[in-house]
Amino acid sequence: MLTLFGTGALLMRGAGCTINDMWDKDFDKKVTRTASRPIASGEISQLQALAFLGVQLTSALAVLLCLNYYSIALGAASLSLVVSYPLMKRITYWPQLVLGLAFNWGALLGWSAVIGSCDWSICLPLYFSGVMWTLIYDTIYAHQDKADDVLVGVKSTALRFQEHTKPWLSGFTGALLAGLVLTGVNAQQTLPYYGAVSLVALHLTHQIYTLDINKPEDCWKKFVSNRNLGLLLFLGIVFGNLWKSRNDIVLNNGRKEE
Structure with a gap:
């Protein structure tokens, strides 16, 4: 299942990037950082x-068809978000919100792929936390291009928040952590999970406190560091589940002895 989801994530995020570059080729030509992208450069x-997009989507469909019917329908529902995201930067200062809704669909799909349906008391707060996380890291990412974005007429949360970015990011962090805690409580998670959430909190606090929104190189560094955050949370979930399984085994053995 991890292999399927790893492949599916690579394909669908890649498809999203392809769609984005197709929509934005004229914008990308005018932005220093993106002018060398293959489509923009010609x-x-x-x-x-x-044609490449067709291969990506066909391959992703093949992965999706390996899952149960509930998950196939749920996965197909995300396509509208993937396609519409590139348009959002033309009409709203919140394209990062739409990106978050698209990128974190796996929080719903992963659960349904294993269980056959969604436990919304767990899936929704986890999904919400993922959306908040995307708002954090992609707002930081968007600060790299804000000068060029103003010139070409592209909107972003970086332009919406401007010098008030850090308070907004702090608010998103609080919401993210609340969602992760609620997810853990509803999923009956254990100490390793909450330990990972605590490390996530420290990581984001340091990231936001030291962020210099006016230095593109620092924005890139902070953006990339979020892969470590994702790994921390993933390991917290894995070891939290192992801890829970161990406790269940000990409890069951104790009952047998009685």
Whole structure:
């Protein structure tokens, strides 16, 4: 299942990037950091990009069809978010919110793939936390391009928050942590999970406190550091579940002895 989801995530996020670059080729040409992207630079044509997108989506569909019917329907429902995200930066200062809704769909799909349906008391707060996390790291990412974005007319949360970015990021962090704690309580998680959540809190606090939104290189560094945050939480879930399984085994053995 991890292999399927790893492959599916790579394909669908890749498809999202392809769609984004196809929509934004004219914008990308005017932004220093993105001008060398294959479609914007003319290295790859729109037709070639469309063919590549077809391969990505077909391959992703093949992965999706390996899951149960509930998950197939749930996975297909995310496609509208993947396709619409690139348009959002043209009409709202909150495209990062739509990106979060798309990128974190796996919080719902992963559960349903294993169980056959969603336990919404667990899946929704986890999904919500993921959306908050995306708002944090992608707002930081967007600060790299804010000068160019103003010139070409692209909107983002970085332009919406400007010098008030850190208070907003702190608010998102509080919401993220509340969602993770609620998820843990409803899933009857154990000490390793809450230990990981505590480390996530420390990571984000340091990330936001030391962030310099006016230095693109620092924004990139902080953005990339979020992969460590994801790994921390993943390990917390894994070891939390192992701890819970161990406790269940000990409890059952104790009952047998009685």
